[in-house]
Amino acid sequence: MKQNRLYLLLGLAAGILLALLIFAVITMDKTDPTVLKMIEDGELRTGPQAAYPVVFKVEKGERLDIYKHDGKWYYVGNDKKKGWIAGWHTDLDIEPDKLASAEPFKGKTIILDPGHGGSDQGASSRKGTLEKDITLKTALMLRDKLKKEGAKVIMTRDEDQYVKLGDRKAAGDVFISLHSDALTDTAPHGLTVYYNQESQKALADTLHFAINKKTLLSDRGVRQENYQVIRQTKMPAVLLELGYISNPTDERLMNDKIHRQTVTTAIVDGLRNYFIY
Ligand SMILES: [Zn+2]
16 A cells, blocks of 8 residues: 555656646746847837837847837837837737728828918018918928828918918818917027817827927927817817017028928828827
8 A cells, every 4th residue: 555655646746747847838938028139120219109209220130128018019128229119020929000000191181271371471570481471381391291191181272362260171180270470579489389179189289299309499388279270170170380480590490491391291290190099
């Protein structure tokens, strides 16, 4: 009987050992990876979303340590750079977000409202820059870029023409009114983004972030204001004051085509993020 007992004990010990081994293998499989490799060139961002600013470029083949993750985004780096990367650019076998890879402008109608026009010249500078000309130039450039992205664009005016405030509206998904500020004091400068209703604040925040990120305009923030063109619509609507025409630096920027390219690209970027998230 003693012999049998020994076998029983040995069998039990072997069984426990086997169970431990299986458990170890299973948990090893489930352990989060600690290193990843880029399968294409990518960008590290300050947060786990495409809307966050890029801080570093990373190249295909680069190996990066993983510190933590948030959904499909990984906080990675080495001793030279750190930031967030979308998992689908790496060897972690992660499906891209459907939304992020879709065409965010498809089926969207954007109303562009170049402020003033015709007999209403808007603000003007000492040098003779007219707000109505700048808003139209910017809006036409923005229209072309949005069309390229697949959006439908409706303009409240596309030439030097007077349009009543009450007529500056149309059915669509987003309304953007373009303006530039002016004061008798030439010192104030920078970008201000206005919204009217709470439901318009997300659009205002997104465009504010995008324009600030890309352009040289200083930041005067996001504000709620009772402007008619954004009050008279229920859709997400903003009024952008893209600098002060009364400030020489801002005026120089407004008259600079490259600056207008940067501003319009930033607005497209902002809208893309707005439609995606
Ligand atoms: Zn104006």
